[in-house]
Amino acid sequence: MVLTSLFDGRLEPLTYSIGFLSAPPKRVARAVRWLYFRWPDAWRRVAVLDGGLEEALLQLQPLGGFLLPRVLVASTALEGWSAVFDGDGRIHGLGGRGVSVRLSRALRVPGYFVAAAPPALDPEHFPGFRQFYVLGPQTGRDHVRAVWVSEEEDVGRWHFGTDGEVQPYEDVEAYRRRRHTDRFTERMLVDYAAAVGLRPWEDSFYRPPFHLITSLRLGHDRFQRTLAQARTEMKLDE
Secondary structure: OOOOOHHHHOOOOOOOEEEEEOOOHHHHHHHHHHHHHOOOOOOEEEEEEOOOHHHHHHOOOOEEOOOOOEEEEEEEOOOOOEEEEEOEOOOOOOOHHHHHHHHHHHHOOOEEEEEEEOOOOOOOOOOOEEEEEEEOOOOOOOOOEEEEEEEOOOOOOEEEEEEEOOOOOOOHHHHHOOOHHHHOOHHHHHHHHHHOOOOOOOHHHEEEEEEEEEEOOOOOOOOOEOHHHHHHHOOOOO
């Protein structure tokens, strides 16, 4: 049973990574506008969407890059906290960490970043990973704490790492296990998120309204693609 997958994986890689910030959605959406669109010619739009998270996430298409960014900010069941989904099509679902780090600094609020992708079936598939980051404005670094395990190009070989101040809920004994992939398991990632009040892989955790921030600039972004195209490139439907 896959523990770290939203909507049974059908929106991956959009749902590979999610940022969380201790600020209401309107405030986060304003910060996104400032981060991405502070230069004069950067036309931008904030659309407030009702309905469900899946429908809102599909509005991040076409997935793009820095020139034509698309970001979705969602309310959550954790009072006062917002979730951030990034439509950056360049880095296969991992764009959200950079956005979350910058927003945490800009808003001067704590936050978290979680990410998970399944192991590759063969060398042609995108490598797997699990990440848990504690974000905070109190440090000059990108994070307060990071725990991760990632699959190398050599399928089946994983690399484990940690950085920063150990948090009270961590299973530090597990970090001594022989196999790297066992040092930070899916269950541990879910448990770490739960320990801080997050349920990232439960769609009921997210609430409307959703704020979709997009660019109205005209131009071509060579990274633009539909979700279906991204899934084909990453062989997610095979």
